[in-house]
Amino acid sequence: MERKKALVIGAGAAGMTSALDLAARGVDVFLVEKAADIGGRAAEYCCKATDECNRCAACLVLQQKDKVAQEPLIQVFRNASVKEFSKNKDGFKATVASDGQDVALECQAVIVATGFDPYNLGRRSEFSYGLEKKVLSGLDLERALKEKGSLTAAFGPGINKIGFVQCVGSRDLSIGNGYCSRVCCMYAAKLAKLIRSELPEVELDIFYMDFQSFGKGFADFDKDLRESDKVKFVRSIPSKIYGFPYDYLTVRYTDTLSGKTLEDKYDLIVLSLAITPSASSSELAQKLGLGLDDYGFLAGDSGEESMVTGQPGIFLAGVCQGPKDIPQTIGHAKAAAGKVCGFLEI
Amino acid sequence: MIVAEGKPVEKILEMLAPYKKVLIAGCRGCVTVCLTGGEKEVGILASQIRMARSKDGNPIEILEQTEERQCDAEYNAKFLENVGKVDAIVSLACGIGIQYLGEKYPLTPIYPGVNTLMLGANIDVGRWEERCFACGDCVLDKTGGICPIARCSKSLLNGPCGGSQFGKCEVSAPVKEDIPCGWQLIYDRLSALGQLDKMSEIIPAKNWLRAKGPRTYVREDLTLDRS
Amino acid sequence: MTKQITNIRIGIYLCDCDGKVSKKVDLNSVKVAIQSKAEFEYIRAVEVACTKAEREQIVAEIDKYSLNRLLVAGCSDPFIVRQFLQLADDKGINRYNVEFVDLSAAESVGAAVSAVDTALNRLHLRAEVGYEELAVIPDVLVIGAGSEAAAAAKAIAKNQPVVQIDNVGTRVIGLDGFPGAFTVILLENGQTVKKDFGAIVLALGAVPQYDKSKYGGVELGADVLSLSQFINAGKDYAGKKVGFALGKADEDSLLSFAAVLKAALDLKEKGASEVSIIYEDMKICADGLEQEYERARKKGVNFLKYTGEFQITRFASGIAFMYREPFLADPAKIVADYIVLAEDFVPAAGTLELAEIFDIRTGPGGFFQKDNVHSLPIRSNRAGIFFVGSCHGPIHGTDLYNEIEAVLAEVSAFAKGKVSVPSLQPKVEAEKCAVCLTCYRCCPHHAIEIVHGEEYNNMYFSAARMNPLACQRCGVCAAECPGKAIQLPLYSDQEILFEVQQPARIVAYACENSGFLASEFAKTLDPELQKDLQIVEVPCSGKIDIIYLLKALENGADGVMLCVCHKENCKFVWGNDRAEQRKVRAQQILNQVGLGERIDFVHVAANQGNQFNTAVKAMAEKIRQSGTNPGKVVK
Structure with missing residues (x-):
């Protein structure tokens, strides 16, 4: 029997999940990844477990990566992108450029799982991101902790005060980002918890506007964070972060609880950059005939089936459709794979 | 079910000191069920003894074999070949199995690898509780189905005594946890059954001779003359 | 021991990868050496295995020699792995019966032969894995x-x-x-x-439940409503002032936030004179909620942020929330005709x-x-x-x-009424099954039943059986079985103990979800550390039988590690906790006979290569202190 074929664009948490689920149902999968390796952004995250798992779910992504490598029904294209795409009576035809070679593929269904890009601060220099090496993005910190194993190994001794700044590019109407990125409060809190387990004395401040975390046992998590982990919450988004001319970072902010404008010294600042649509998504949307929502995410069915698009046979999985955490992304991608199975009648 | 626990290994090492080649004999009956003497534990004990003896520069060879029930002669026959190869046997069966296997092979010394503890129930994985004393004269009809002999520290037939407090027995258990007062349990059960009047019945003294060995039980109607 | 199928017919393909392998190792010598010692059906050295012509020839050879297991030694490139697995699949040889050996790292003929030999042994020990077609109820x-x-x-x-x-x-x-x-x-x-x-x-x-202790003991009444009362009442509030309080209850979810935003917009629409919402953190992190929040603000709903505490006080003019506002000298006071309080949600x-x-x-x-x-x-x-x-x-x-x-x-x-699954659930050898219920009780997935019948060859005519659709292959049952009656296909005791027959100085039993992946990452960080280290992959740390720990030591390892998922992260609920209990007992067993501290239990996630290496170093230090393992049994 000829196997049904599906194209999955993007090999991050969502794409890998969909690909594995499809393969498990006997579908041949072409998994197209623009980077040199599969895994996506979450494969670069660190583990945030302290004395127990803190439910960041980054490990799930590496487990999937390993499974994809062992799955004969998944053919991975690295350094790859969809060059041409068209529809015919049997399904879809795509030309995928991979490692400099063009490959023509035919398939009956497509899952788009192109993920996100962190908010690009561009020329906005008020947080000195890209100018000061101790001003990091959340992703930078995750990568450093994963690669080096600890904060001290990554940044040396002498880190005494760390600030996390939330909502950098999220919920910011001045740039048209009228949405919450959903995951940042929780990952900042978990990173703070992780750092606390390594450095009992370091000062940890979180600058925020509305603390957005929730979920199973959140109330206890929150209490622990404030009381035993001694994380200080500052209800304010800083107006300026600068290094020069000192050997520390200065954060200027107005504390909305006291009404005072203050300046504080920090050794490390972590910016929670917004989840924004990936740079390629508008071009891809055009190629595939998909719509975008108000913020540039790929638009799914507005109501109950957010993985369904206006194009029969083309489905969305994960954060390309809107911000999600890892378990939600995986759930969404499983649902998308389910939709493909329904569409292919298998 | 018979419940047993592993003997401290230093005792077993002491017993085996003179020997170079032994058989560890497991049993697939009660001691497998109570996780003390099945094939798995045979392997663990064998490995431990081999390592201990190697450390002491006195290596030992160990054969491992587990059979159906050491309390039945027919199954014990299966050990014949291996028994012939060894200087001694360690049995991980209950006290009955150990002796019975020993009787089968009287010329090979046999040693206990377990302490046989009780007739107990498997409450959950890793926990066993005594339920029966094998006293030979069952009174469960009078006590709401809860045995005062096995479950009261004093085996009182007419309890509780003054040491019953808040449902617990004053005697501290060897496992260092509260023992429920057997008579409290009986009271609660009778109360639930609406048979509390039984609490006021005096149970006459038992014939403890039936609880004392050596006991033999013979069914003439079943005995078989094979001559 | 696992029952072996008798007609194992292995085909061995030694691929030169276009001359890459023979630069270091003469493939023909490898072939000759293997032919002289191993058991197999067919062997061939190939220049490049991944061409179409070779593919066709291999397919023909599978038929000709009735091969049912394949060993491919070559580059282990994902491409060739995929190709062979597919080719095997087409020929009805499932993926579990294909073994790959990476020869690119082999430095000598001897090393290559031993790698192939090990893989060959694995293939011999592997239980037959078929596919089961099962009828299922679609309902x-x-x-x-x-x-x-x-x-x-x-x-x-x-x-x-x-x-x-x-x-x-x-x-x-x-x-x-x-x-x-x-x-x-x-x-x-x-x-x-x-x-x-x-x-x-x-x-x-979930159901809402008003908890007055969160609101200073305020009882619900005519002008104090719980959020669900308010929603269910559906009264007309035209011309009225309504105040909502968020943030004291239901901190674990967004339900109240969403409900209050909806209610506020609704009230505005129906002509309420004033709608106020006091809140601590406006939780809007779900699709569409931020937009709803914006809409409510535009419609004139008052959003007032408090920190810490607020009081509910009655005045002549109505009932009010009072709280401290840092920018004002006096406490802020929000007076309303009705106030509505968010509730907790309970199961x-x-x-x-x-x-x-x-x-x-x-x-x-x-x-x-x-x-x-x-x-x-x-x-x-x-x-x-x-x-x-x-x-x-x-x-x-x-x-x-x-x-x-x-x-x-x-x-x-x-939905289709049938499914096909690989028969990978543990198999029970009935003769050894004491029907003790240990596996049944230890199974995290309720995947085990006790079945009865003449075919179960023991005194109970009964045995445990693992359901192929319910079983998730953690192997906890096999590791706990007191009768050694249970074997998990691909990870049988024989297969695992074979790996540690001649162990490295440190043997690390590693969960495939965590420790194993961490070790792969760790390799890239510090290749030196690998010298004395041997990784044995298990599907879950719950599969690490206590005998695996002891056998590795008995066979000469100086230290053993269990590399397991973090607490509360075990894919199989409690596999890692079971492993920890076994570690404790195994160390006691060593202590009883004076063998020293030689077992480490390490929580490590897939992305913790550094932590893995730190743990290996700690283990090395521990065995340095304990000295060479004196318990090694010389055969």
Whole structure:
């Protein structure tokens, strides 16, 4: 029997999940990844477990990566992108450029799982991101902790005060980002918890506007964070972060609880950059005939089936459709794979 | 079910000191069920003894074999070949199995690898509780189905005594946890059954001779003359 | 020991990868050496195995020599792996019977031969894995009365038959069977009835509960309403002032936030004179909520942020919230005709009873499901039983629909009435099974039943049996079995103990979900550390039998590590906790005979290569202190 074929664009948490689920149902999968390796952004995250798992779910992504490598029904294209795409009576035809070679593929269904890009601060220099090496993005910190194993190994001794700044590019109407990125409060809190387990004395401040975390046992998590982990919450988004001319970072902010404008010294600042649509998504949307929502995410069915698009046979999985955490992304991608199975009648 | 626990290994090492080649004999009956003497534990004990003896520069060879029930002669026959190869046997069966296997092979010394503890129930994985004393004269009809002999520290037939407090027995258990007062349990059960009047019945003294060995039980109607 | 199938016919292909391998190692010598010592059916050295012509020839050879297992030694490139697995699959040789050896790292003929030989032994020891075609019942039972259950039932009904019960009028009182064939025992009009379903979806929802202790003891009344009272009353508030309080209850979810925003907009529409919402953190992190918040602000809803505490006080002009506002000298005072207080959400009635009947775990707040990342939002610890909506913790809006779709994807696998699965669940050797129930009780997934019949060759004519659809292959049962009656295919005792016959100085038993992946990462960070280290992969640390620890030491390892998932992260609920208990006992066993500290138990995640290396160094230091293992048994 000829196997049904599906194209999955993007090999991050969502794409890998969909690909594995499809393969498990006997579908041949072409998994197209623009980077040199599969895994996506979450494969670069660190583990945030302290004395127990803190439910960041980054490990799930590496487990999937390993499974994809062992799955004969998944053919991975690295350094790859969809060059041409068209529809015919049997399904879809795509030309995928991979490692400099063009490959023509035919398939009956497509899952788009192109993920996100962190908010690009561009020329906005008020947080000195890209100018000061101790001003990091959340992703930078995750990568450093994963690669080096600890904060001290990554940044040396002498880190005494760390600030996390939330909502950098999220919920910011001045740039048209009228949405919450959903995951940042929780990952900042978990990173703070992780750092606390390594450095009992370091000062940890979180600058925020509305603390957005929730979920199973959140109330206890929150209490622990404030009381035993001694994380200080500052209800304010800083107006300026600068290094020069000192050997520390200065954060200027107005504390909305006291009404005072203050300046504080920090050794490390972590910016929670917004989840924004990936740079390629508008071009891809055009190629595939998909719509975008108000913020540039790929638009799914507005109501109950957010993985369904206006194009029969083309489905969305994960954060390309809107911000999600890892378990939600995986759930969404499983649902998308389910939709493909329904569409292919298998 | 018979419940047993592993003997401290230093005792077993002491017993085996003179020997170079032994058989560890497991049993697939009660001691497998109570996780003390099945094939798995045979392997663990064998490995431990081999390592201990190697450390002491006195290596030992160990054969491992587990059979159906050491309390039945027919199954014990299966050990014949291996028994012939060894200087001694360690049995991980209950006290009955150990002796019975020993009787089968009287010329090979046999040693206990377990302490046989009780007739107990498997409450959950890793926990066993005594339920029966094998006293030979069952009174469960009078006590709401809860045995005062096995479950009261004093085996009182007419309890509780003054040491019953808040449902617990004053005697501290060897496992260092509260023992429920057997008579409290009986009271609660009778109360639930609406048979509390039984609490006021005096149970006459038992014939403890039936609880004392050596006991033999013979069914003439079943005995078989094979001559 | 595992029963071996008698007709194992192995084909060996030694691929030169276009001359890459023979630069270092003469393939022909490897071939000759293997031919002289090993058991196999056919061997051939190939220049490039991944060409179309070779592919066709190999297919022909599989037929000609009736090969049923393949060993491919070459570059182990994903491309060739994929090609061979597919080719094997086409020929009915499943992927578990194909073994790959990476020769690119081999420095000598001897090393190459020993690598091939090891893999060959693995193939010989491997149990036969077939595929089972199983009939399944497509019907799905949805349990719950609310809108969540209705939405789930409606979505599933598009694909397959659905029965929805409210668990009040018709109540579940028992459950039998396994995924694909559950028998649910129901109490219906006082009668006990049995109905069969392939899968079960729990959608009991959550219920609001007003907790006055969170509001300084304020009782509900005519002008103080709980949020659910307010919503259910549906009164006309035209011309009235209404104040809502958020942030004191229901911190675990967005439900109240969403409900209050909706109510506020509704009130504005229907002409309420003033709508105020006091809140601590405006939780809007779900699809569409931020937009709703913006809309409410534009419509003139007052949003007032407090920190810490507020009081509810009665005045002549109405009832008011009072709180400290840092920018004002006096306390802020929000006077209203009605105030509405958010409630907590608690599990719906029947949640705990169903958890017991179904043998599924509950977690924080008494809701279904442990707080474990592997559960995703919809999985229980039992295959075939799923959660949708607030019964596993209050959820909101589009998350519900995403969950329904995810469940749909899972249950639709049964829609066709049959499934084909690899027969990878543990196999029980009936002669050794004492029917002791240890496996049954230790199984995290309720995947084991006791079956009876003449064919079970023991004194009970009974044995444990693992259900192929319920079993998730952790191997906890096999590791706990006191009779050694259970073997997990691909990870049998024979196969694992074979790996540690001549162990490295340190043997690390590593869970494939964590420790093993961490070790792969660790290799790239510090290749030097690998010298004295041997990784033995297991599907879950719950599979690490105590005898594995002892045998590695007996065979000469100086130290043994168990590299397991972090606490509360085990994919198989409690595999890592079982492993920890075994570690403790194994170390006691060593201590009893004076062998020193030689076993380390390490929680390590897939992305913790550094931590893995740190643990290896700690182990090395520990055995340096304890000295060479004196317990090594010289054969």
